[in-house]
Amino acid sequence: MRYVIIGNGVAGITTAETIRQYDPKGGITLIGDESAAPYCRPMISLVLEGAITPEKLPIRGSRFYDDLNIQAVLGNRVTDIDVEKRTVAVGGSSYGFDRLLIATGADPRPIKAEGAALGNISYMRNQDHVQTMLAGLRDARRALVLGGGLVGFKAAYGLLRRGLAVTMLIRSGYPLSMQVDEEAGMMIRDELVRHGLDVRVDIEAIAFEGNGRVRTAHLSDGSRLPCDIVVIGKGVLPALAFVPRDRIRTDLGIVVDGRMETSVAGIFAAGDVAEYVDIARNTPWVNAIWPEAVNQGRIAGLNMAGRRVTYPGSLSRNVIRIFDLDIMAGGVVDPPQDALYRTLVFNNANKKLYRKLVFQGDHLVGMVMVNGIEQGGLLLAAIQSRAQLKVPRETLLEPGLNYGRLLWRPAIA
């Protein structure tokens, strides 16, 4: 059996490891755009903030490819997939496959502003981006962050920790509007503002000016903002430009079934590029997060190696620690005004404790926690298992929540 895996992010390498576990002899070719050893992408922001050194990033040893007998083809992007001939084209060569995994991840959403190619304007998606930013930091004082999503937010936090004056431009009223609800978002905003962040709402950068290196940003309200480093965090898009869309079904991402197989038999997809059902929303969704990339990589690997295993669906979730706040959120955090949904809220402003639970009938479908997040996994597991609650809903909101309280014991109930 010849396996080809496109992408050496965590979905790709987890798939490779899983295949090797169940098929010791099959030939595995792993094609990767980034030539560095497999590393932990979510941790690059920790390098920016100075919490860790880049040496901490690799998640597998330097002999990873050799140890698993994997042929690594690094440094180039795949340009084409021939579905008929079952080949993949990369860097002028062609590789035949029996089973193919597409795990190309996602690329930053580009911006349209004029002058965006100036020096010290960068995305924050991979190791190289962060190295570039660190090099540009040395004589930088004023940073501008475009976007208040996870990347923009992490960039802003990192730059604040580096002692820069940071301005963040966002469309919604608070950062992380895709991850948390308004209440938690405002708590995050206030915490960042308390530490010096300047947040501007409903405004965009339309052009940049500078002599080789960015010096000024022109904003959509006609004002100008001096800045010497700019980070673009306007979200990511699945990296599927090379995928023949007439053959392999795509939507926002590559559409897969519960076995991570695409519309073409023998071709699989996993990670940030794959689109499958979101458990909480019960609709097709791309959940571009690390733990889902790992899960999907395992499921894809098992199925590619001939084990039939299905995946129940993905769940959006995130956990973030900043200054004095710990935030965890997952599933539907902002339900539509709809009789289907019921929301329970616990808020203690003095203790900076906030909890919100979203129910659909007897099922938990969403949660937001600010501080006291240790039991958050119980709630996320309850969402993922689609379990019908047997205890009163309010039980899940109590600060004293623990596993024992979720157990229904007929002998004593």
Add this chain to the structure above:
Amino acid sequence: MKQVVIHPERCVGCMQCMPACATAHSRTGQLFTAIMETPRPHSRVHVGAGLIGEGFPNRCRHCDPAPCQLACLPGAIFRDSQFDTVLIDPDKCINCASCAMACPFGVIRYHADTFAPPGKTVAVKCDNCIVRQEQGQIPACVEVCKSGALTFEEPAAALKRKTDAVARSISVGATIEPLPPGFGLLNAIKKVQVELRQARPPAAGF
């Protein structure tokens, strides 16, 4: 390989396992000196109160595959094959709480620890008392448990005992092996306490 098996129906909520665990994971190994240590040793087994206040000794199940291990960003969580135990390397841990999102039992805590670099907050959980086991001892929580809620045995043997009990219960003329009467009495009292409290709720909410 023997493992700790939990029998929640036998837990009386006395919490003796907690100081025993904290002491076993202290520098000095003695209760009276352990409480003076900095950082203060914490228990890795957590007795939580259930719906009627009944005890539940919650500890790491050492799942295989372990969701926390799969979710760990820096690769700090690994499996020790000799003791079939999931461990956290405090040097590698970055305190990102990804494991808090992954653990469906809520058994991971975040604090400074005797075995972590000084001053560093790390993820901490049950390690099956590997150090004690290497010295021929059983895990501290089991050693101190008086009610039989925690036992240290071969999982296969424990499973067979439970299976046999189910088989006996559906046999002709079967009788269900009752718990000692004290457990029933204790839970009946706890249940009444909850009902009384609900009938006359305290002035302030939680």
